[in-house]
Amino acid sequence: MNPHEYDVDQLFRKRISYPENEMITFEKLGEILEKTATAIPFENLCIIANDTSQITKESLLKKISIKNEGGLCYELNAFLYFFLLDNDFNIRLIRGVVYNDHKNSWNSVGRTHVANLLEYKGETYLIDTGFGGNLPLKPVPLKGRSIASNNGEFRVRKLVTEHGDYVFEMKRKHKDQEWTFGYAFDSNQTVHTFSELNEIQQTILEHEESPFNKRKLVTRLTKNGMKILTDTSLTEWNDGVMKKTEVDEQGFKEAAKEHFGLFRS
Structure with missing residues (x-):
């Protein structure tokens, strides 16, 4: 196109x-x-x-x-x-x-x-x-x-x-x-x-004080909360209840794709 x-x-x-x-x-x-x-x-x-x-x-x-x-x-x-x-x-x-x-x-x-x-x-x-x-x-x-x-x-x-x-x-x-x-x-x-x-x-x-050039961050709102993915964890909030899962490099790629539709890692 x-x-x-x-x-x-x-x-x-x-x-x-x-x-x-x-x-x-x-x-x-x-x-x-x-x-x-x-x-x-x-x-x-x-x-x-x-x-x-x-x-x-x-x-x-x-x-x-x-x-x-x-x-x-x-x-x-x-x-x-x-x-x-x-x-x-x-x-x-x-x-x-x-x-x-x-x-x-x-x-x-x-x-x-x-x-x-x-x-x-x-x-x-x-x-x-x-x-x-x-x-x-x-x-x-x-x-x-x-x-x-x-x-x-x-x-x-x-x-x-x-x-x-x-x-x-x-x-x-x-x-x-x-x-x-x-x-x-x-x-x-x-x-x-x-x-x-x-x-x-x-x-x-x-910039050395930039909050976004230090580590990976992906976040997205959901109907009842939000999801936050970093290079070490996936955190899911659902009606105020938190579920946190540790991730490694491969886990990050999989979570980025599954939870956020992202293929770049």
């Missing part, structure tokens, strides 16, 4: 098993986000293998749709961006700084998180399908109202930090008792070029 013949709309629908002729309305976005989160894994295998390529619209479609791989935030949310743009939504990509729970500080790697802001009927919403297992499965309004989905509660709060004017917060099911920071972002700074996404990819690949 010639890259220029890629049909974003149809490839995205096929990847998440969504009807090819159904009109995408704002009210359907929750269903779209849930299907995306359960179909496409959040994974860093290209980073670990040092096998990245220049990010373009065509390369994203080929990686996620044709090769059935997953990706990190700058890939998954860009893929979603092109799909929603193709369906006539007023949407743009923005960058954020992730909060490090363990260090109780903003990540020193910088503005490497990528998400979407969508305008609908005079209101702005955060849409994110690239934050690992911490995904809001519905659009989150910037006016502070929390939304609830089967994996927790999420909200965006107006709060000026050194990294922007808003913070994304979460109260994850079976995990958080109180609201906790996810990331901070500047609602006025839009990602305009692929060079920014490539810069983010390079930072994640090379």
Whole structure:
């Protein structure tokens, strides 16, 4: 298939098993986000293998749709961006700084998180399908109202930090008792070029504080929980109950294929 013949709309629908002729309305976005989160894994295998390529619209479609791989935030949310743009939504990509729970500080790697802001009927919403297992499965309004989905509660709060004017917060099911920071972002700074996404990819690949260049990580939400695969274990959460299985190199390959549909290892 010639890259220029890629049909974003149809490839995205096929990847998440969504009807090819159904009109995408704002009210359907929750269903779209849930299907995306359960179909496409959040994974860093290209980073670990040092096998990245220049990010373009065509390369994203080929990686996620044709090769059935997953990706990190700058890939998954860009893929979603092109799909929603193709369906006539007023949407743009923005960058954020992730909060490090363990260090109780903003990540020193910088503005490497990528998400979407969508305008609908005079209101702005955060849409994110690239934050690992911490995904809001519905659009989150910037006016502070929390939304609830089967994996927790999420909200965006107006709060000026050194990294922007808003913070994304979460109260994850079976995990958080109180609201906790996810990331901070500047609602006025839009990602305009692929060079920014490539810069983010390079930072994640090379920065010594990058959380994604140390060990393999694959995660995907499920209907009742999530699955997390590393180079040493497969962890499955189902209705708050955890099952953990140790894996070796061969076990990783088998689990990546069986649980996430991935053949790259």
